[in-house]
Amino acid sequence: YLLGVKRFCHIPPPICFFRRPFLSSTQKSILSGMTILSVVGLICKIVGALYRIPLAWLIGDEGMGTYQLVFPTYNMLLTISSAGLPVAISRMVSFTLARDDPRNARRIFRVALCLLSTLGLIATLLMLVMSPTLALRSGDPSTQPGFVAIAPALLLVCAMSALRGFMQGQQNMVPTAISQLIEQVGKVFVALPLAYFGMRISVAYAAAGVLLGTSIAEGVALLYMVVIYQRKRAAFDALPQNPDETPLAVRPLLKRLLSLSIPITLGACIVPIASFIDSGLLLNRLVDAGIERTSALGLYGRYSGYVLTLINVPTALAVAISMSLVPSISSAMARGDGKTMRRQSSLGLRLSFVVGLPCSIGMSLLSSQILSLIYHFDTPEALRVTAELLSLSSLTIVLFTVVQSTSGILQGLRKQRIPMYTLMAGVAFKVLLNYTLIGMPSINIYGAPIASLTCYTISMLPNLWYVRKYTGMKLDLKGILLRPALATALMGAVLALAIRLLPSGRLWTLVLVALGVCTYAAFALLTGALTRDDLAPLLRRFGRGRAPKKED
Numbered sequence: 001y002l003l004g005v006k007r008f009c010h011i012p013p014p015i016c017f018f019r020r021p022f023l024s025s026t027q028k029s030i031l032s033g034m035t036i037l038s039v040v041g042l043i044c045k046i047v048g049a050l051y052r053i054p055l056a057w058l059i060g061d062e063g064m065g066t067y068q069l070v071f072p073t074y075n076m077l078l079t080i081s082s083a084g085l086p087v088a089i090s091r092m093v094s095f096t097l098a099r100d101d102p103r104n105a106r107r108i109f110r111v112a113l114c115l116l117s118t119l120g121l122i123a124t125l126l127m128l129v130m131s132p133t134l135a136l137r138s139g140d141p142s143t144q145p146g147f148v149a150i151a152p153a154l155l156l157v158c159a160m161s162a163l164r165g166f167m168q169g170q171q172n173m174v175p176t177a178i179s180q181l182i183e184q185v186g187k188v189f190v191a192l193p194l195a196y197f198g199m200r201i202s203v204a205y206a207a208a209g210v211l212l213g214t215s216i217a218e219g220v221a222l223l224y225m226v227v228i229y230q231r232k233r234a235a236f237d238a239l240p241q242n243p244d245e246t247p248l249a250v251r252p253l254l255k256r257l258l259s260l261s262i263p264i265t266l267g268a269c270i271v272p273i274a275s276f277i278d279s280g281l282l283l284n285r286l287v288d289a290g291i292e293r294t295s296a297l298g299l300y301g302r303y304s305g306y307v308l309t310l311i312n313v314p315t316a317l318a319v320a321i322s323m324s325l326v327p328s329i330s331s332a333m334a335r336g337d338g339k340t341m342r343r344q345s346s347l348g349l350r351l352s353f354v355v356g357l358p359c360s361i362g363m364s365l366l367s368s369q370i371l372s373l374i375y376h377f378d379t380p381e382a383l384r385v386t387a388e389l390l391s392l393s394s395l396t397i398v399l400f401t402v403v404q405s406t407s408g409i410l411q412g413l414r415k416q417r418i419p420m421y422t423l424m425a426g427v428a429f430k431v432l433l434n435y436t437l438i439g440m441p442s443i444n445i446y447g448a449p450i451a452s453l454t455c456y457t458i459s460m461l462p463n464l465w466y467v468r469k470y471t472g473m474k475l476d477l478k479g480i481l482l483r484p485a486l487a488t489a490l491m492g493a494v495l496a497l498a499i500r501l502l503p504s505g506r507l508w509t510l511v512l513v514a515l516g517v518c519t520y521a522a523f524a525l526l527t528g529a530l531t532r533d534d535l536a537p538l539l540r541r542f543g544r545g546r547a548p549k550k551e552d
Contacts, residue, residue, distance in 0.1 A: 040177035040178075040180055040181060043181070043184075044180050044181060044183070044184045045312055045313065046313055047181075047184040047185065047188070048184055048187075048309075048312075051184070051187055051188050051191075051192075052064075052305060052306075052309045053374050053375065054192055055067075055191070055192065055195060055210065055305075056305060056306065056375050056376070057375075057376055058192065058195045058196055058199060058206065059195055059199060059203060059206040059207060059210070060203070060298075060301075061297075061298035061299075061301045061302050061305075061378075061382070062203050062294065062297050062298050062301060063195075063199070063203045063206050063207050063301070064207075064301035064302070064304070064305030064306070065140075065283075065297040065298055065299075065300045065301025065302075065304070065305070066140060066142060066143055066146065066203060066204055066207040066297070066301070067146065067207040067210055067211065067301075067305065068300065068301060068304040068305055069138040069139070069140055069143050069146075069283065069300075070138070070143050070146035070147055070150060070207065070211060071150070071211070072275040072276045072278065073127070073134055073138075073147070073276055074127070074147075074150045074151075074153065074154070074211075075275060075276070076273055076275070076276040077123045077126070077127060077154055078123070078153075078154055078157055078158075079265070080123075080265065085112060085115065085116055085161060085162070085165065085257060085261045085265075086161040086162070086164050086165035086168070087165065087261065088112075088165070088256075088257050088258075088261040089108060089109065089112045089162060089165030089166060089168075089169060089257070090165045090166075090168040090169040091169070092105075092108045092169070092253075092256060092257070093105045093108055093109065093165070093166055093168075093169025093170065094169045094170075094171070096108065096245075097169065097170065097239075099242060099245060100239075100240055100241065100242040100245070101241065101242050101245040102236060102237075102239040102240075102241060103241055103245070103247060104245060104247060104248050105166075105169065106236070107247065107248060107253065108248075108253055108257075109162065109165075109166040111250055111253045111254060111257070112162045112165065112166075112257060113159065113162040113163075115254065115257065116158040116159060116161055116162045117155070117158060117159050117162070119158055120154050120155035120156070120157065120158025120159060121155050123154040123155070123158070124151045124152060124154045124155045127147055127148075127150070127151040127154065128147075128148060128151045130147075131144045131147035131148050131151070132144055134147050135147060138283070139283040139284050139287070139293075140283065140293075140297060142202070142203070142204035143204065143207070145204055145205055145207075145208035146204070146207050146208045146211045148208070149208040149209070149211040149212035149215060150211040150212070150214060150215060151215075152215045152218075152219075153214055153215040153218045156215065156218040156219050156221075156222050157218050157222075159222060160179065160218070160221060160222040160225050163175075163222075163225040163226070163228075163229055164176045164179065164225065166229070167225075167228070167229075170236075172232075175224075175225060175228045178224065179221040179222075179224055179225050180221075182217065182220055182221040182224055183217050183218060183221045184217075185217075186213070186216065186217025186218075186220050186221065187210075187213055187214060187217050190213040190216045190217055191209065191210045191211075191212075191213025191214060191216075191217070192210075192213070193213075194209030194210065194212055194213045195207075195209045195210045195213070196209075197209060198210075273427075274427040274430060274431060277431055278431070278434060278448075281431070281434055281435060281438075282300050282303075282304075282434065282438060282445075282448060283296055283297060283300050285434070285435060285438040285439045286299060286300065286438060286444055286445060288439045289438060289439055289440060289441045289443075289444040290441050291444060298382075299385070299444075299445050300445070302382065302385075302386045302389070303386070303389055303445055303448060306371065306375055306386055306390075307386065307389045307390045307393050307449075308393070310363065310370065310371075310374075310390060310394075311363075311390075311393055311394060311396065311397060314355065314356075314359035314363070314397050314401075315397055315400050315401065315404070338471075338472065341413075341471060342471050342472060342473040345409045345467060345471045345473055346473055346476065346479075346480065348405040348406075348408060348409055349402070349405055349406070349409075349464075349467070349475075349480050350479060350480050350484075351405070352398075352401040352402045352404065352405035352406075353398065353401075353402070353480060353481055353484040353485075354484045354524065354529055354530055355401055356397050356398030356399075356400070356401030356402065357398050357484050357485060357488040358484075358487070358488045358491055358516070358520045358524075359394070359397045359398070359401075360394050360395050360396075360397040360398040361394075361488050361489075361491070361492045362491065362492075362495065362513075362516045362520070363390065363391075363394035363397070364390075364391045364392075364394045364395060365391075365492060365495050365496060365499065365516075366495070366499075366509070366512055366513065366516070367387040367388075367390040367391040367394065368383065368384075368387035369499075369504070369508075369509040369512060370390070370509065370513075371383060371386055371387055371390060372506070372509070373506050373509045373510070385445075388446070389445065389446065389448075389449060392446065392449040392450070392453075393448075393449040393452065395449075395453060396449065396452045396453055396456055399453065399456035399457055399460055400456055402456075402460050402463075402464070403419075403423070403456050403459050403460045403463060406419065406460065406463035406464055406466075406467050407419035407423075407463065409467050409471070410463065410466060410467060410470070413470050413471070415466065415470060418462075418463070418466050419459070419463055422458070422459040422462045422463055423459045425458055425459070426454070426455035426456060426457075426458040426459035427455055429451070429454050429455060429458055430451040430452060430454065430455035431451075433447060433450060433451035433454055434447060434448060434451045437450060437451065479528075479529075483524075483527045483528050483529035484524065484529040484530075486523075486527050486529070487520060487523035487524040487526075487527045487529045487530075488520065490519070490523045490527075491516055491519045491520040491523055494515065494516075494519045495512065495515065495516050495519075498512055498515055499512065
């Protein structure tokens with residue numbers, strides 16, 4: 001994000017350090033910080049996915065459905081109130097610190113903290129007051145305790161976002177990363193016991209206990225950020241102040257914060273708003289399709305709580321890969337190094353197919369075995385339907401990884417509005433198809449994965465075209481697509497044969513998963529889909545790769 005400082009904050013030429021032909025120590029620290037956030041983000045998503053496993057055992061399909069009806073509303077309000085401002089804070093703080101002006105950096109933080117706290121308080125009160133209305137809108141009045149339980153988290157996360165942005169503006173990513181881990185780990189140790197005790201009352205209170213655990217975990221993470229801020233406050237106050245810099249007024253600061261944050265917020269709101277719409281739409285349309293409400297709630301809970309959670313694990317890896325490539329593309333663009341920019345863009349596309357294709361096909365083939373390994377199902381019919389949903393939904397993994405990779409490339413090229421528009425078009429079709437297909441009795445819940453496949457296809461195709469246009473790269477279909485596809489097909493053939501020959505059981509499911517991973521790795525190296533040269537930029541980011549060649 002700091003690679004855009006010159007553009008957004010109008011740094012004069014003598015201050016802008018991106019004209020240098022090699023990475024400075026400041027830029028290296030930025031790349032290191034992005035790596036920290038990428039790795040921790042991956043770990044958090046994996047922990048979040050694994051956390052759903054005991055949660056599903058505790059509260060069941062109906063409880064997961066109730067939980068999933070509440071969470072999209074919270075996520076949407078949280079995104080609207082806090083998505084863009086932390087990035088704006090970090091940009092403005094880094095700009096003022098580059099000019100030896102910690103006084104205005106502190107002023108930016110204080111103004112942003114007041115703004116974010118106000119927005120968070122409004123969002124919290126809005127959810128508390130409107131909890132009965134939100135519960136009725138979701139189609140299940142029993143969700144009202146859940147809306148009340150999750151409401152305080154909006155204020156807590158907004159206040160924490162200001163502290164995160166302030167730390168990131170100082171190029172210190174570690175507090176943000178640790179606070180994210182506290183959020184996820186806190187849910188395991190707090191939300192699960194609350195769900196257990198809530199289940200003694202009712203399913204609705206069990207879901208509310210999970211959401212209350214989220215609020216408590218956010219409070220602990222905020223407390224950690226406050227402690228870190230107080231510990232580093234003395235060192236920050238000791239920074240030298242440039243006497244030529246005048247204090248900034250509050251109104252210009254607010255104007256600059258909003259001008260930077262609004263475009264980012266708009267782009268970040270697309271998917272949460274779609275999820276918010278789906279949270280009420282899917283359940284009601286299932287009822288319209290002739291499914292009894294309790295059965296519809298369980299079906300929605302298995303789809304949103306089981307299927308989508310499993311899909312999020314490999315897509316988290318795709319997000320981490322994409323994030324690690326964005327700064328290198330931005331840096332190459334800032335230096336005018338078109339060759340490196342095209343090479344890194346090609347690498348991003350290659351890795352998206354190398355990761356996405358085997359995950360899609362492997363999870364599709366092993367859908368029933370994986371679900372049986374992780375979750376408990378009351379009837380064989382419930383397992384069959386959920387396995388069919390996972391088998392179809394897993395095909396979105398490869399589409400999502402390509403969308404994520406192309407979006408990262410375009411953001412690195414400072415074309416961040418393009419992926420926002422393409423995703424907006426895809427989400428519009430997704431909502432339309434959800435409404436149309438799920439209401440058909442012959443399709444019902446199967447319309448949801450079909451809509452997702454359409455959404456990411458619509459977003460992916462123009463993204464690929466714009467990447468080719470703005471990078472000037474030639475799409476090497478053989479290396480980017482055909483070789484990973486061949487390795488995936490060979491892996492799929494081995495898995496299909498093994499499924500027929502091996503007996504069923506949880507131990508054998510682990511054997512099948514390991515077999516899929518090992519065979520794909522072997523076939524990927526054999527076909528040339530994956531080589532050390534392809535991974536060298538990523539490995540160097542983690543400090544394990546060989547030194548770059550001189551011609552690089």
